[in-house]
Amino acid sequence: MSQVIVYDTPDRSVEDVAKDIKSKFPAVEVLKAAPKRLHIQVPREISFEVCKFMKDGLSFEHCSCVTTVDYMDHFTVVFHLSSYTNHILSEVLVDIPRDDPTIDSITPLWGGADWHEREAYDLMGVIFKGHPDLRRIMMPEEFKFHPLRKDFVVGRRV
């Protein structure tokens, strides 16, 4: 049938990719550019555009993971995007305020982010705008809390 898609040697270096992102979006801050790793901090307003550019322009084919961390004064949403072509695992950090925990969903870009975002909504209460089906996934529908938040009171010993 079809050919095997091979990704043996990276097309572009991490520095190259970082420079491209920086020149297109000056508001993006590059935190770390090590071999095979690229960590960037992105403002919430342009997070979707940056992800879209990374997918279409810089061949990040795969969304590995969507994590939310509760830092008490704000939430941080972490997108782990990987580029098979360039052998890069990129960490995109987006800070969002605690009283308005909304962010643009990246499910329209990568179908693989679907359940990760549902889980983040369920356990952390972050709302992903534009997600096709944002429902609870782990906890029952009638559950009233978001248990991974730091202010969720757990029992004597968990």
Add this chain to the structure above:
Amino acid sequence: MPTDEMWINMGPQHPFNHGLWNLRVKLKGETITQAEPIIGYLHRGWEKMVENRNYTQIVPLADRLCYGSSLSWNHLYCLTAEKLFGVEAPDRAKYIRVVALELQRITSHLLWLMAIGTDLGSYTIMTWTIRERELFLDLLCKLSGARMTYNYCRIGGVRNDIPENFGRDVEAALVEFEKRLRDLESLMDENEPYLMRTVGIGKMDGPTAMNLGLTGPIMRASGVEMDLRRQDPYEVYEDMDFEVCTHTDGDVYARYRVRMDEMRESVKIVRQALAEMPAGPIRVKVPRCPPKGNAVCRVEDPRGESLMYMVSDGSEKPYRLKVRSPNFVNLSAAPPMLIGFKISDVPAIMGVLDMCIGETDR
């Protein structure tokens, strides 16, 4: 004859779903028009639980993420924690880990083969595979003292050195296994009903598989040559000589072939790692509390890409520990594989994903 479409619940208790989960399918006649996997029945709050444990206490808990390949989760946790602590395991420990991981990969694939054998109605496949698996469970038992939850890796190395004559025992088991793997293959590749139920079923092409987040053998069967052991090497996989097994058909049979080929490559890696294993210490001391910061690490689990993201606030407990389970994402991509096929194809399509609810629900 025109019929109404109807929803059918396959689960939470159903012979084909190994573990507690539900697959709702909408049928038009016998053809699936919509599908929706439902999980969460086994949610234990693992990520919340570990926020209340110190780093050492989490090592055996990481085993419990998956009963089929506990060592790979145990190892991933220790590897991520090592990054966070800023230590590196000694060379000998790295080689021992590679041996243990590849033995684990073979047992995990054999467990999957057992499951799909029963799903597709051949009990001989089940009994033979379970017999072959014993060879490797005995080896892992000699190595770590347990048959299922090994608790073998430690932050900064492994618990104990390999036992006396371990290399000899492994070689004996591998020789026997290679012979029996040929028997096993003939049981399926020359079996007409097996081929009828797998060839051309559950098709998915490479670009779709990548976009839906599929990883591991499922994606390689769709013709994408992507293996984290090759692309983002950890431990000593850089020095190992092995092939990344791929197939281009993207159906159930291709996924089965990729896993069978992978077992042969694992045998090759075990032999190399044992032959090149250097002498030296097996563990380094680590402090009680890591510095403030975060670490991310990903490895090639038997089922795909597993990733851990760990945040530390400088105390003895992790502030946040996120687990990316390959099965969680593979299951979310199941509806596009199922739609258009018959309800009788469901066991073949879902069985080949190698479901493990322990790591999916966490």
